[in-house]
Amino acid sequence: MPTPARSRRSAGLLLACALAAAMPAWAGQVEVLHWWTSGGEAKSVAELKRLLAAEGHGWRDFVVAGGGGEGAMSVLRSRVLAGNPPAAAQLKGPAIQEWGRLDVLANLDDVARRQQWDSQLPRVVAEAMKVNGRYVAVPVNVHRINWLWINREALRKVGARAPATWDEFFAVADKMRKAGIVPVAHGGQPWQEFTTFETVALGVGGPDFYRKALVQLDAKALRSETMGQVLETFRRIKGYTDAAAAGREWNAATAMVIRGEAGMQFMGDWAKGEFLAAQKQPNRDFLCVSAPGTARSFIFNIDSFAMFRLKDSAAAQAQQALAATIMSKEFQQVFNLNKGSVPVGTGVDMGKFDLCAQESSAYFVASSMVNALVPSVAHKMALPEKTEAALKDVVAAFWNNDQTSVPEAMDALVKAAQVK
Ligand code: GAL
Numbered sequence: 420m421p422t423p424a425r426s427r428r429s430a431g432l433l434l435a436c437a438l439a440a441a442m443p444a445w446a447g448q449v450e451v452l453h454w455w456t457s458g459g460e461a462k463s464v465a466e467l468k469r470l471l472a473a474e475g476h477g478w479r480d481f482v483v484a485g486g487g488g489e490g491a492m493s494v495l496r497s498r499v500l501a502g503n504p505p506a507a508a509q510l511k512g513p514a515i516q517e518w519g520r521l522d523v524l525a526n527l528d529d530v531a532r533r534q535q536w537d538s539q540l541p542r543v544v545a546e547a548m549k550v551n552g553r554y555v556a557v558p559v560n561v562h563r564i565n566w567l568w569i570n571r572e573a574l575r576k577v578g579a580r581a582p583a584t585w586d587e588f589f590a591v592a593d594k595m596r597k598a599g600i601v602p603v604a605h606g607g608q609p610w611q612e613f614t615t616f617e618t619v620a621l622g623v624g625g626p627d628f629y630r631k632a633l634v635q636l637d638a639k640a641l642r643s644e645t646m647g648q649v650l651e652t653f654r655r656i657k658g659y660t661d662a663a664a665a666g667r668e669w670n671a672a673t674a675m676v677i678r679g680e681a682g683m684q685f686m687g688d689w690a691k692g693e694f695l696a697a698q699k700q701p702n703r704d705f706l707c708v709s710a711p712g713t714a715r716s717f718i719f720n721i722d723s724f725a726m727f728r729l730k731d732s733a734a735a736q737a738q739q740a741l742a743a744t745i746m747s748k749e750f751q752q753v754f755n756l757n758k759g760s761v762p763v764g765t766g767v768d769m770g771k772f773d774l775c776a777q778e779s780s781a782y783f784v785a786s787s788m789v790n791a792l793v794p795s796v797a798h799k800m801a802l803p804e805k806t807e808a809a810l811k812d813v814v815a816a817f818w819n820n821d822q823t824s825v826p827e828a829m830d831a832l833v834k835a836a837q838v839k
Contacts, residue, residue, distance in 0.1 A: 445477035447737030449506035451724070452481040452498075454491045457670035459692020463758040470744045470753075476737035481505050486669045487610030487798065499523055504727035506738045510556060512547060512800040515725050519550025525726040525735070527554040530742045539746070539764040541787070544721060556725040557742045560751075560760035563779045564687045564718035564795045565618045568673070568694070569706040573600050573682040581708045585622065585652055588711045592659045595682040602659035604672040604681035609815035611669055613797035615685045616653050616814045622712030623649045626791040629718075633810075634794065634801050636836035642829045650817065650825045656685075657818055676705070685710060687720055687798070691759030691775055700773075707775035709782075716791035717782050720798035721763060809835035 449471070455464045468478045483491040488509060495508050499518075510518060518524055531537070531554040537545055540558065548556045567588075569581055577594035580587075592602035605611065621629045624645045632640035640646065661681075664672075673693040675681035684690060694705050701707055726742060729735045744750050751762035756771060761780045769780055786792040794800035796807060813835045817828040 445737070446475040447731075447733035447735070447740075448477035448479055449734060449737045449741050450479040450481050451741075452483065452491060452495055452505045452508035454483055454485055454488045454509065456482060456484045457486070457668075457689075457693060458696035459670075459689060459757060459759060462696055463692065463754050466753045466757060467741075467744065467750065470747070470750050471737075471741055474740045474744060476740050486606075487608070487614075489610060492804070499727065504729075506729055506734055507724040507726050507741060509722060510725035511721065511723055511798065512794065513803055514799060515547060515556045515723065516550060517804070518725060519555050523727055524550065524555035525728045525738060527557065527726060527739070527742050530554075530739050530746075534743060534746050536746060536764075539766070541763075544763055547721070548723060556723045557745045558763040559722040559724065559745055560755050560758060561763050561779070561783055562687045562689060562720040562722065562758075562760045562798070563782065564614060564720055564798065565621055565710045565713040565716065566686065566688055566690070566775075567708050567710045568676055568684045568686060568690050569708065570676050570679050570682055571702070571704055571706055573598075573676075573679055574706070576600070577682075581706050582711055583708075583714065585711045589655065589659075592683070596659065600679070601661045601675065601681040602683060603656055604675040604684040605657075605660040605664040606667040606669045606672040607665035607819075608667075608669075609811040610797050611672075611686075612815045612818045613811045614687065614795075615656060616649075616818075617718060617795060617797055618685050618710045618713065619653045619656070620646075620649045621716055621718055621793065622710050623652055625712075626716045626786075626793050629716075629793050633796050636802075636806070638833045638836070641832045641836060646829055646832070647825050650828055653814075653818070654821070687795075688759040688775065688779060691773075692757055693759075695757070695759070701775050707778070715782075715786065715789070716793065717779075717786035718793055718795045719783070720795040720800055722760070803839060806836065806838050809838035 471478055483494045498504055544558050548554055548558055573595060577598050579591045579594055582588035582591050595602040617633060620633060628640060628645050631637045632646060669686060670693050672684055673690045676684050677694060677697050677699060691707060699705055726738050729738060746764060748767050751764055751767045755762050761776050769777055796802055813831040817823050
């Protein structure tokens with residue numbers, strides 16, 4: 420007969436063995452910083468975890484919630500400064516170069532050669548992923564910003580068609596308001612305000628104006644008559660949002676459109692991920708249309724993961740596997756089907772994608788051919804972090820304070836453009 424102490428010990432041993440058997444023995448594990456927490460986003464991340472697990476590697480979530488990634492960037496900074504970076508972090512555009520200059524990123528050239536990234540990726544995308552000619556980051560998708568999402572039933576109720584011009588847009592918005600529907604679902608956060616603002620800038624001013632004003636930060640363009648019209652139009656949209664918008668998350672705003680409480684939302688196509696996660700179908704339940712005046716142009720937002728140099732060799736191997744998985748055709752398809760975006764590489768079968776994605780994919784190529792493809796400022800694709808933050812502050816302050824005049828806002832934009 421075992422003594423009680425012995426039997427407790429062997430029971431403990433059995434439990435430990437059972438747990439060990441239940442837990443997969445990962446070859447390596449990657450810790451990944453991201454801000455994908457909404458319904459559609461979480462489904463997309465789950466696919467990445469699944470594919471990585473199939474390669475024998477584990478994934479540790481390092482989530483800093485908050486759409487647009489504002490919170491995530493400051494948390495990342497403190498982790499890297501403390502000498503303890505995650506394996507991968509959602510980083511985009513110029514930030515990849517900024518981190519690259521600090522010499523803390525890993526070299527992905529071996530995987531890139533094996534999978535021929537140079538020939539698979541559009542040149543602008545490939546260049547954005549390299550620092551000093553070496554791959555340090557891997558792109559996940561292409562999001563289009565300048566969409567207007569519309570609840571189909573709300574549109575039918577007011578007997579209107581999807582608006583193509585700003586006049587039509589405001590006419591539809593008036594009708595929705597009369598019918599007791601919130602015309603524009605908005606989340607009152609600076610990045611969401613800037614998402615709408617840059618969409619209006621493109622719709623009112625066109626791609627050349629957008630580039631001059633928001634990418635080159637040309638003072639003349641920032642103080643021009645066109646910018647005046649952009650600001651007026653932007654302010655007018657605010658009149659069609661509800662009083663409870665302050666602080667609302669973007670996906671809560673999308674949920675209002677999904678439920679039909681609100682009619683429309685300006686948002687990038689991660690919003691589609693929310694409609695799909697709620698079992699809604701494009702054209703049947705909701706419409707994706709180019710925001711007024713932007714049908715032939717495209718504000719792009721490319722999600723990517725930068726990889727940090729690691730000391731642990733098993734984790735470093737898992738990191739290389741993560742990069743390879745992200746660029747695999749299987750991942751690019753299944754992830755983007757959930758996320759609302761389109762694959763970034765060539766050769767992915769678009770047959771399974773819905774109309775919104777097929778349009779986005781075609782517009783991406785077409786707008787690039789006619790020089791109407793512009794980077795998103797709101798989503799960190801165009802400017803140094805500090806300049807972008809200063810511009811966002813100005814736009815949010817203008818949106819939130821009706822007393823600020825248009826010329827005052829233009830002056831403030833010129834000033835913010837000088838922040839480096
Ligand atoms: C963007 C990001 C998208 C989406 C969105 C809202 O900055 O590029 O993938 O997640 O934020 O969270």
